[in-house]
Amino acid sequence: MPTTRIVKIFLASSITELEDERIRISDSISQDLTRLFEQDDIFIQFLRSDCIHEGNNSCPDQEKNDEMLRRCDVSLFLFKDKEGKYTIHEYEVARNLQKEKNHKIYVYYLRDGKEKMSNELTPFQEKLKKDNVYWKECDSLSDLKYMFALGLLKDLGVHCGETVRIADEVKKGGDAIFRQYESAEKQQVERRELIHQEIEKLLAQTDPIMKNTDTLISARITQVIGIYQKADLWASKTDYDNAKYIFLLSGYASFLEDYGLYNEAEVIYLRQVSLIEQCYGELHPYVATSYSNIGGLFWHKGEYDKALEYSFKALRIRESLPDTDGRELATTFNNIGTIYDNLGDYQKALEYYNKAFRLVEHQSYAEGRNYAALCNNIGIVYRKIGNLTEALKYLLIALDVSKKVFGKDHPYTASTLNNIGQVYESFGKHDEALKYHEEALWINIENLGVDHPNVGKDYNDIGFVYANMNNYAKALELYKKALKIKHNKLGDEHPDTATCYHNIGYVYYQMKDFEKAVENLSKALITRKRMLGVDHPDTAATKLLVNAVMFAKTFKR
Secondary structure, eight states: OOOOEEEEEEEEEOTTTSHHHHHHHHHHHHHHHHHHHGGGTEEEEEEOOOOOOTTOTTSOOHHHHHHHHHTOSEEEEEESSOOOTTHHHHHHHHHHHHHHSOOEEEEEEEOTTOSSOOGGGHHHHHHHHHTTOOOEEESSHHHHHHHHHHHHHHHTTOOTTHHHHHHHHHOTTHHHHHHHHHHHHHHHHHHHHHHHHHHHHHHHTHHHHHHOTTSOHHHHHHHHHHHHHHHHHHHHHTTOOHHHHHHHHHHHHHHHHHTTOHHHHHHHHHHHHHHHHHHHOSSSHHHHHHHHHHHHHHHHTTOHHHHHHHHHHHHHHHHHSOOSSOHHHHHHHHHHHHHHHHTTOHHHHHHHHHHHHHHHTTSTTTTSHHHHHHHHHHHHHHHHTTOHHHHHHHHHHHHHHHHHHTOTTSHHHHHHHHHHHHHHHHTTOHHHHHHHHHHHHHHHHHHHOTTSHHHHHHHHHHHHHHHHTTOHHHHHHHHHHHHHHHHHHHOTTSHHHHHHHHHHHHHHHHTTOHHHHHHHHHHHHHHHHHHHOTTSHHHHHHHHHHHHHHHHHHHTO
16 A cells, blocks of 8 residues: 655745735645645645744744754745845755755746846845756746646656646646746756857957957957956856856956956956865965966056065965976066065065076076066066166067067067166167167057056156156156056056156156145155055155255255
């Protein structure tokens, strides 16, 4: 004789919003399902909390509701416009039961003639997608009853006379609903696959768009950002493959950083490293790379302490992992050296550059970008400490490698050209310096746009040459162009912006406009003290110039 089976169903929904529907659903479905399953000796029992008001003393506490749910085999969640105060919590309890035992979860959204879903439900819908649970939309309680009945038939393995019986029980339209239920999961998979193919197509468009020189660089940048935003949105909502999503976010953040959108890039980089840690753990090469990227971003933002923090995080991971050719470790040493350079600690900078150089000088990739970057950076430090011959030697090597690796019109090549120009200016060779600076300016405008921070640096460097040639009017014009870009892209609290104020102050000092000189130098000094510290060489230079201006102002020199 068959054994009677009791299937307990917990009904969860917003009590205040769906009070009537809860009663109708549980009573109606209970009767229909009991009749539907009785020949298989399955008895349906609904459990629900009917507490409506928080202040009702008869209201069972949440622990009792949770215990009621744990005694059930099935959870039925119903949503209309609200999440319900305890419904999300009950969903988490049901999810844990689903993992521990064969607990079934059904989620329905009662559209009830509405075209749009309530915004309040969006976060919960996103959570369902992450859990690979998808609610089914129904236009009426009748639709919901049919969908739920057919789903339960399938999950409980009831097959006796199923074709005739299902057709009879669900009445008109029931077959379509059953087919919809059967195919819903497959349709979701197919839709996801199509969307993921579209994401790949979107990302494939970015390079051709950026290479289309018939379009203004600003328009290309805007178009590509739009593509990344769309790809990111679609990926986040459709269970995109994690490895591919990490790659997508990396490209998105790098693009934003390349074009001077540093705050926007920071958000994406931090999302990326969080995803990497979730997927691979905290001690993985991908995490180290992500930390290096974030450190580089903070370097661009002039936040050198944070840049150093993330770079050392990357270094600790690199040193704990096997690194057969030392490439990534060399890159990390190079990054740390660059930060110490900007902090004015040139001996520390050379120490880390030399660590990197020992790893790359005899390797097969010595003619690549790492080698170019390292030679470029070593040359910069040698210029700052006054060893111009060594500086020029390293920078010319960097230029030669950059042209081979990146091309003669690449922004990285432009950066090296600029550094060579600075060395020639230190030698007092103004014409030679201008030639290199102006070539760099042209490359950067063509590739990065007229308002990129690198273009601002070019204007600043050219202005410096004109100032040394005593052409103060031309120098002031260029310094102001540089300041406008740096202020707009980096803000006033950035060391590069402070450099512009310092240089403008110097020109006004030479033009004997002491009021404007003090005004600009004061801004430079405040930022340099805050961002670089009182002992930094740049801070000391501004202090010295302020004293000179105040002396000249006092004695009207």
